[in-house]
Amino acid sequence: MTPPLILTLLWFVAANGAAMLPTRGNRRKRAVLLVVVGVPLLGWLTAVHGPVAGILALAAGTSVLRWPIIHVLRRAGYGLRRGEPAE
Numbered sequence: 001m002t003p004p005l006i007l008t009l010l011w012f013v014a015a016n017g018a019a020m021l022p023t024r025g026n027r028r029k030r031a032v033l034l035v036v037v038g039v040p041l042l043g044w045l046t047a048v049h050g051p052v053a054g055i056l057a058l059a060a061g062t063s064v065l066r067w068p069i070i071h072v073l074r075r076a077g078y079g080l081r082r083g084e085p086a087e
Contacts, residue, residue, distance in 0.1 A: 012061075035065065
């Protein structure tokens, strides 16, 4: 296993662990930290293992960090309103 793959798997473990922690106003800080660490890691993984691995990791990361993605799409005006299920 290569270093970017090991670090990506550790990122997924950390993201799932952060999702299980109780939230008292620091959920946004955890999400920002995960995004700041995850984006360069995703680029490194894509450079080493190719675009298929990068797309798979991006899809998996999006499933873990779905609420920041939904929030960004709402702010961009893509029709996601509160109360509507995100598909």
